[in-house]
Amino acid sequence: MSELETQKRSSIFKRKDVRQTGLLWIVLTAIIGFVASEVQVRSMGAPASETMATTINMMRVFTWAAAPIAGLVAAMAATTLLAKRHYGDTPPDDVDHEIRNSPRAAGTWIIVSALMCLFALIWGMVALQRESVGLLDSKAMHVNVVGQQWAWNFDYIDNGTVRSQDLYLPVDKPVVFNVTSKDVIHSFWIVQMGIKIDANPGYMTQTSVTPDKIGVYDLRCAELCGLLHAYMQKKVHVVSQADYDAWISNQGGNI
Amino acid sequence: MNKRLFGVLGTVILGAALITGIGTYVSSAKNDSRVLAATPAGTIDTPQGELPHYTLDMSSYPDSMAGSHGADGGAHPDWVTFGPVTNFEVPAHSAITITVRQYDGGETITNDFFATVHGTVDGTMTLNGEKVRSIPANQIGHTWTLHGLSDTKDQLFVSVPLKAVPDEEMPEEGYSSNPPTTTFTFITGDAGEYIWNCEFPCGDGTVARFGSAMSTMGYMSGHFTVVNA
């Protein structure tokens, strides 16, 4: 019948197009993995928390894990494209085989994709678990976050009656945000810390993070909330504990 | 061949022209095109030293018969509005004093953060000649809240509550003759685009009344541009 079936299995790899595909696969996997992971990771900027560092790392790992699949598809497609092309108004001759399936190839493909899926799932579950635990940290400070149409404000409930419109956080201290909204749904997103939780009217939601780098970061609303959604942005100031204490006392709070 | 090429180009040009036309129409459909520039008022002493001083006057009304919507109140005569315009232009690195006369009534604000003055020089405003840091949350008509995008520059944030005309002083017809008058001063930084809006829910909608006048530029919100002098 077909060459595939009549030839010995080892000789498959001696075929020109198979070898070409193999070579292309390796090259393309390297290119895709490198370009896709570097471009994406660089766009994400420097992390300001371990949560964000984990996210960036996952992007890199998942991209590299997906690269061989993308590379294989690209290599096979490219080999076919480079080999026999036919232009014209009538079709080329039919191919000289009538292979309709390959149980071995299908089985391998499905098992490998299932394993990849399992890999992504376990990696994600572990990261999710680690991040969820932050909500239970008894040493964490709590900040109440209130979103309302096109403004945020923050209540530092551990420090008395201090309130602010920009967010101030001490570095390296775990913080739990209790987030709610006065009107429609907003989404509380501190970009460089990689955390996001919706602010819902009538309900309180929580998220947690430990900022680990002093600096000024961006808080942006990530859920369309009406007319001036684009402007519902604030700055997040991560400062040293001493500076934070000084800021709190300056605002009339107790440390 | 040439004829076909012209046909294709013709379609592309016609299509692009149609889109340009629609775009021009939509982009020019603005109900608040007028901009008010701040009036120079000499210099003023501030905690940051002596700075050029500018003033702006505005009012908030319970309907659109005043403001910039024309004598008939425009498309929505019963919507609350600021006036005389809602777009302002002020110089950078200057002290800006804004005076707001508030002709509308009010009730309790949903978020009392906005019952307090934020971002003005020394954290106060002058209400009917009296310096205050906040007003009771149940006496608020509107707020005037200025903010912008989070970028690399320092951002202006100014928010002042505007006292409501008490219910018993609201006239049946026309506007109150004795509107609460609020004056506040803040200092601008670098040039940039900002917006201001009211944070008191005074529009339509089920949970929070931020619809209608609150969700349309030119009523309870507008642009605020800081330009290099």
Next chain:
Amino acid sequence: MTTMMDRSPSAPGHSAPKKALIERLNMWTGFALGIIMAVVFYYLSKALLPVNTEESFIKTNQDQYVLLSMIGWLIGFMTGMGALIAPFRWVMGRDLSHDENLFYAGKGQGIKRYFRFTTDHKVVGIQYLVITMVIFGVGGILAMLIRTNLGHAGGGWLHPQAYNAVVGTHGIIMIVGTIIMVTGPFGNFIMPIMIGARDMAFPRLNALSFWLVVAAIPPLLASFFLGGISTGWSAYNPLASQAPHGMDGYIMFIVIFALSTMVAGANITTTVVKMRAKGMTWNRTPIFIYGVVASVALALPAFPVFFLSQVMSAMDRATGSTFYDPRGGGSGWLYENLFWIMGHPEVYVILIPAVAALMEMAPVFTRRPLFSFNVAVLGIAGISGLSILVWAHHMYTTGWAPLLNGPFMLTTELISIPTGMLFFVLIGTLWRGRLWMTMPTASIYALLWNFMIGGITGIYLSDVPIDAFLHGSMYVTAHFHYTLMGAGLTGALAALVYWFPKMTGRMFDKSLSWISFWLVQIGFNVTFIGMFLVGLAGQPRRVEAYPEAFSQGNLITTMGAYTIMAGMLVLLHGVISSWRSGALAPANPWFAKTLEWSVPNPVPLENFEVLPVVTSDPYGYGKAKS
């Protein structure tokens, strides 16, 4: 336009001196009665409905008036179209005569049948093709407005409320356009011929499903003049409750469109299950048929939920109910759940038939059998089954039931396995094929490229910790454009070029198909790779203005979008010029083996003289060596 060969003098309209009602009704009488009824309903409701009190959650009665007049429009339009003649006759105890049925089928009416309540599936297919192009035209114009506004930092070209309305309308109209882009034109025109049937199982329902789409569009366009759809296409409550009356246009658009989809879904499913030709066992049924059935069968459970979610939204707006208002015991999360229970199957409603169409073309243009037909069917079935279990991955960051994030992550990532099977089939079919280079062939490559990017970015997004960063950002927007446009629309455009000869009797201009292909695909990738980058850098979706930091990526995106526009206009020119004066097509220009190529051009009424008997599957390409 093709014209009917058979002009029987006995058809009504030629013989009867006085025109019967059925002959007088058409699209124009539909529009006229629809507008009259809308006006009547408006003034009646204004006169008769009690005026709201101050205590009511809503401030005005306007929503009631607007919704009721849109219902009036629907009733008037469908009545004026003649959609109700047959049901009315049944109520009166009389059925249509044979001549009247033939008249309904469009016999001997030339171009007029495209403007009537015509039941011939080929007419409905052409009607769907035109309405899909109109919808994409409107959506495309809006996309250009969005991209122009975002061309530079700070926005301001459009007013924020105009911008939000443009974004919302672009979103919903494109979603609807992509839902009907394959199952509408090709599912109606090609599918019955492909399975060897004379028409759909329920021809009148077929006409009904199309004219409901037409009836749905005026409320949507009216929304522009009622304040716009300011909420994005998802119309989350409670934001929708404070949106202007344009929201009522959105609600009625969805309600009517959901009806259309349900009707079409029941019709297409029944047709495929019951009306395949003799000998067309499930193993011999072309893969495109599987794609179409999977798509409409998924719509069957999904769209009633969409319908319901919008009815409840309308009630909150117009009657003071509190389904989504926390002050009255409601919840925005309820809306989000209902919306995405529709919303996630819906993306596969769009995707599956487009990919299936390319799988149908792959053997034709590689001259070899479809590789692993069973895996293809398994993949389509697997995606369909899993897709109804993944909706809450749109809600990872909403705070609703955080404990469910893990399970939904599981189901979402599982869907990558059947999706991978589609890649397997396509790449397996390409491998060692003899490529016949046409625009559809290139589209298979474009699909592999775009869908690979869309799929892998989907895996990032399915992962909760990464989604906590990317959700609601431009990255998500780029991701779903890669799947719905990069994969879905690419498949639909290839299907247009592939089936154009059968539908119009003329070949699609070859060079124009290539030019538009390259413009669209290059423009598309430039557009959305730029969008990925600004998303990763932290630009939220649906913003009218953004800080300087994102301006480079946005400029790239805008440039790419203009390139797509040029490509689409070239395609439009190709459609019009080829339809009017293209080369006449032979019955089987692609030398393909499915049944639709066995009937002559133009396809006669009722398609087959003698119904075919199928003895093998349509993928018997390739020569045995020995």
